Amino acid sequence: MSSLGKLVATCVAAGVVAAGSLFPIAGAAGLASNKMADSLSGTSADLIKGDLPSISTVTDSEGTPIAWLYDQQRVVVPSEEISQNMKLAIIAIEDRRFADHNGVDWRGTIRAALTNATSGDVQQGASTIDQQLVKNYQFLVSAENDAERRAAVETTPARKIKEIRMALTLDSEMSKDDILSKYLNLISFGNGSFGVQTAAQTYFGVDASELTVPQSAMLAGMIQSTSMFNPYANPEDTKNRRDTVIDTMVQTGAITPAEGAAYAAEPLGVLERPNSLPRGCITAGDRGFFCDYVLDYLDQNGLSREMVQQGGYTIRTTLDPTVHDSVQRSLNTYGNPTGQGVAEVMSVVRPGRESHKVVAIASSRQYGLELGDSQTVQPQPFSLVGDGGGSVFKVFTVAAAMEKGMGTNTSLAVPRRVQVSGLGSGGARGCPPAQYCVENAGSYPSSLSVADALAQSPNTTFVNLIKDVGVAPTVDMAVRLGMRSYDRKGTAADGDSIAGFIKKNNLGSFTLGPTAVNALELSNVGATLASGGMWCPPSPVESITDRTGKPVELSEPGCEQVVEPGLADTLSVALSKDHVGAGTAAGAAGAAGWSLPMSGKTGTTEANRSSAFLGFTNHYSAAVYAFNDGTTTSELCTSPLRQCSYGNLFGGLEPANTWFSAFAPIAQIYGPVQLPAPDPAFQAGTSGAGTPDVEGMSQSAATSLLTGAGFVVNTQFVSGTGRPYGTVVGLDGGTGIPGSQITLRVSDGSGGGGGAAARGTDGQGASGPGAAIGDEPVVLNVPGLAPITISPPR
Numbered sequence: 001m002s003s004l005g006k007l008v009a010t011c012v013a014a015g016v017v018a019a020g021s022l023f024p025i026a027g028a029a030g031l032a033s034n035k036m037a038d039s040l041s042g043t044s045a046d047l048i049k050g051d052l053p054s055i056s057t058v059t060d061s062e063g064t065p066i067a068w069l070y071d072q073q074r075v076v077v078p079s080e081e082i083s084q085n086m087k088l089a090i091i092a093i094e095d096r097r098f099a100d101h102n103g104v105d106w107r108g109t110i111r112a113a114l115t116n117a118t119s120g121d122v123q124q125g126a127s128t129i130d131q132q133l134v135k136n137y138q139f140l141v142s143a144e145n146d147a148e149r150r151a152a153v154e155t156t157p158a159r160k161i162k163e164i165r166m167a168l169t170l171d172s173e174m175s176k177d178d179i180l181s182k183y184l185n186l187i188s189f190g191n192g193s194f195g196v197q198t199a200a201q202t203y204f205g206v207d208a209s210e211l212t213v214p215q216s217a218m219l220a221g222m223i224q225s226t227s228m229f230n231p232y233a234n235p236e237d238t239k240n241r242r243d244t245v246i247d248t249m250v251q252t253g254a255i256t257p258a259e260g261a262a263y264a265a266e267p268l269g270v271l272e273r274p275n276s277l278p279r280g281c282i283t284a285g286d287r288g289f290f291c292d293y294v295l296d297y298l299d300q301n302g303l304s305r306e307m308v309q310q311g312g313y314t315i316r317t318t319l320d321p322t323v324h325d326s327v328q329r330s331l332n333t334y335g336n337p338t339g340q341g342v343a344e345v346m347s348v349v350r351p352g353r354e355s356h357k358v359v360a361i362a363s364s365r366q367y368g369l370e371l372g373d374s375q376t377v378q379p380q381p382f383s384l385v386g387d388g389g390g391s392v393f394k395v396f397t398v399a400a401a402m403e404k405g406m407g408t409n410t411s412l413a414v415p416r417r418v419q420v421s422g423l424g425s426g427g428a429r430g431c432p433p434a435q436y437c438v439e440n441a442g443s444y445p446s447s448l449s450v451a452d453a454l455a456q457s458p459n460t461t462f463v464n465l466i467k468d469v470g471v472a473p474t475v476d477m478a479v480r481l482g483m484r485s486y487d488r489k490g491t492a493a494d495g496d497s498i499a500g501f502i503k504k505n506n507l508g509s510f511t512l513g514p515t516a517v518n519a520l521e522l523s524n525v526g527a528t529l530a531s532g533g534m535w536c537p538p539s540p541v542e543s544i545t546d547r548t549g550k551p552v553e554l555s556e557p558g559c560e561q562v563v564e565p566g567l568a569d570t571l572s573v574a575l576s577k578d579h580v581g582a583g584t585a586a587g588a589a590g591a592a593g594w595s596l597p598m599s600g601k602t603g604t605t606e607a608n609r610s611s612a613f614l615g616f617t618n619h620y621s622a623a624v625y626a627f628n629d630g631t632t633t634s635e636l637c638t639s640p641l642r643q644c645s646y647g648n649l650f651g652g653l654e655p656a657n658t659w660f661s662a663f664a665p666i667a668q669i670y671g672p673v674q675l676p677a678p679d680p681a682f683q684a685g686t687s688g689a690g691t692p693d694v695e696g697m698s699q700s701a702a703t704s705l706l707t708g709a710g711f712v713v714n715t716q717f718v719s720g721t722g723r724p725y726g727t728v729v730g731l732d733g734g735t736g737i738p739g740s741q742i743t744l745r746v747s748d749g750s751g752g753g754g755g756a757a758a759r760g761t762d763g764q765g766a767s768g769p770g771a772a773i774g775d776e777p778v779v780l781n782v783p784g785l786a787p788i789t790i791s792p793p794r
Helices: 003-031 035-049 084-094 106-119 129-142 146-153 157-173 176-186 196-204 213-222 235-251 257-264 285-300 305-311 321-334 390-404 450-456 459-469 471-481 498-504 508-512 519-530 565-574 586-591 654-666 680-684 699-708
Strands: 056-059 065-069 188-190 314-317 342-350 356-363 411-413 417-421 435-439 447-449 541-545 599-604 610-616 621-628 635-637 642-644 712-718 728-732 741-747 778-780 788-790
Touching (some): 129 157, 129 176, 196 213, 390 450, 390 565, 390 599, 411 459, 435 459, 471 498, 471 508, 519 565, 599 654, 610 654
Antiparallel strands (some): 778 788
């Protein structure tokens, strides 16, 4: 640089310093109208307020950490928890006149400006701790992108003036001790550590309050360049730099020369490797899926992931380690963790009238990024996946029927095959166009009670039932009880919601559960029934506190009474036969030694592409769901759970085995297990609904009465009843729902009855008033009406 150039540079530097020195007096008015003033005031206010990005900790219900979430690994500590040695070391090496200046060391600034200007290069910084605090805050906290980070550290007069102004403001509004502690809590110390507390733990495994002089000197020396003075990469350079800081502390009188010599003789004494906190749910092991759900839940209820990663929150979750560990062990046993392309998930929700706490979320797949090791970070347990829950969805059909008046004492017909119109099309082979056809696999009695039908699960019975109830009420019931994702737009292929699509197309197959399932929501369905019909969001959060210990409230949705308590209790009892006798889960319950009451329902989809088991008690509810989760979809097989070319997986196998194996060791961890008391009104049928008692009446009188009540009547003649010809001896399909079909079982007069009456021309018995109905008057009981006596014709 020429002499003239140096002179010009020196003048410019002097001008910058002069401008900076006058800034507190004259500069504010000039900047008040531009963007710089806005930036200055905003950053100054943030600095004074004192919020720095900090680590949030997620714990289980007992307070044991599950995961640490952060953008910058920082734990903010108050001044009294920072070693005096650390404070003296920083002041000695970074800002000897810290206690004397007003935020800017004008003497040092002028000297540095002149030196830098005449040398043609940046030789000296002369920034005070106040100024470094400003620059680091803008770089580490305020900047939102790379351009803003570059602007925060650029070597221009404009930036320097801005930095000076802010430093002066800080010094006028904050104490020296607050400025120093904020600086020590903010700055980077390398190896992913920000702030002195984290640095002390990272390098020495101690708290900031315990830092010795040599330890403090090393950390203070690293600030100049965390890469050059990294004790693991450059131990010799780091020690030399540490000793320089010790010498400077001797010069400032912080320690004596003898102490300095002794400290310089000590080794660095760092840990064998950096003691950094694991970061994120990816480090949570088998709690990873639960951790991920916590973040998802918080994000939906007012606390974004960015806020969590910067806010320094303590998030105490509802995860019960005892329950979770038992669930994970069972999934590891039956879910085949090493199997490719298939997963089994299980979530546990606690019933309640005020909350539904999620105490476990787990998968047979490991939470992780190593796809080759069958790991995944997909939110399998709490998103719509797989081919459906199968016959578990029959629960929704029964609940909707009960709400329309069907009682659980009702006897339901079990035809071998049903062929109905208006419920979609296809199904069993030989199905005519525009018809929906279903056949039962295996043999069943001609009729079953509601409880036995749920336990044995004949498909034709429930297809008939959804025809009577209606697809729309059944789908709405599923949403109300807990399948809330079905009501979300965009979940169906045409952009509609799943619920909207099924209702729009009137798909009766809904009762057989062929639709993708959110298994956590299915678990919550059981919790809703076990809570007397009270739906609450499945919450994984017990409490949240901010960095000061102040409680943080979420904007969680409230609980809703979605069905009457009597309906929920009675349906729970009707579901209590699946694990006993001829129930589809009886084998799994027996293998686990289960002897307690519970409510349950198995399910398997067509071609065995997925299967499920929903089980619940008064203290917990859990759905186990096995499904294809790989790049290809196939049928699934049992023992072990796997993809195969011939499906033989059913809900009563791996899903039920997993459920009973998980809960058998912990069955009464929350108290005695018991069923609720059923409501007689919902056992018999409610609100005046139900099927009139027509036994003993003539075929024609019974048909007339039932048709008038809104039922569709068919007739079946039966032999060997010992009753007169044409006498009604019973009925099938009496759901009590107007519009439903009823089959009258009518005596053909054989078996020693009272003679034959004239037959009608249609071969189905007399239909006129002369038909025999027996010798005694018949008392007709119609719910809601006084008894009606019908005398036989004379």
